[in-house]
Amino acid sequence: QQPVQSPQAVILREGEDAVINCSSSKALYSVHWYRQKHGEAPVFLMILLKGGEQMRHEKISASFNEKKQQSSLYLTASQLSYSGTYFCGTREREGGKLIFGQGTELSVKP
């Protein structure tokens, strides 16, 4: 079951904040976040396991509400390099397949 991401696209000015949401209709074991630049492979940002612990990578953080089967990615003080398509991937069990959402295209303008 493919997770649903929102919004589909967002345009920011450099320095602004953004939130990308990912929700699933299934109970989740983990949520993975990736950023992909055009023509390149996805780059791993962070993984959130069952337990609700918030993770952080520089100015990007994420939370996982396992009861609601939702995860959110928070981009703070966005930089031009943040532009790209963000994908969440979800796993229903340990070692299971990773299914990606449809992606959120983020554009950061100067």
Next chain:
Amino acid sequence: GAVVSQHPSRVICKSGTSVKIECRSLDFQATTMFWYRQFPKQSLMLMATSNEGSKATYEQGVEKDKFLINHASLTLSTLTVTSAHPEDSSFYICSASASGHLGITGELFFGEGSRLTVL
């Protein structure tokens, strides 16, 4: 870190020919490898899951006779697109999960991707 190397990065072939894409884990043993396909401006769609020494498990709608996956060792998996047609043109990406300390979080390690163009 955990590095996954995918080869070739780009390939152009004629319709009707077969193309093999290799995915290697360079510094770890990949217990499971996953193959994804991505069309322009779309998400990564899982094609199949392969475990070393056993047959791959294909997702619904993926033709196993057309997309042959071999996972002969803990460091190598191959995807062969047989009798390729223009509609098979896509970006194919492999990913691997590791055992031991690298596998604790369940992170998947992605290859660089292979762009296939079928003329």
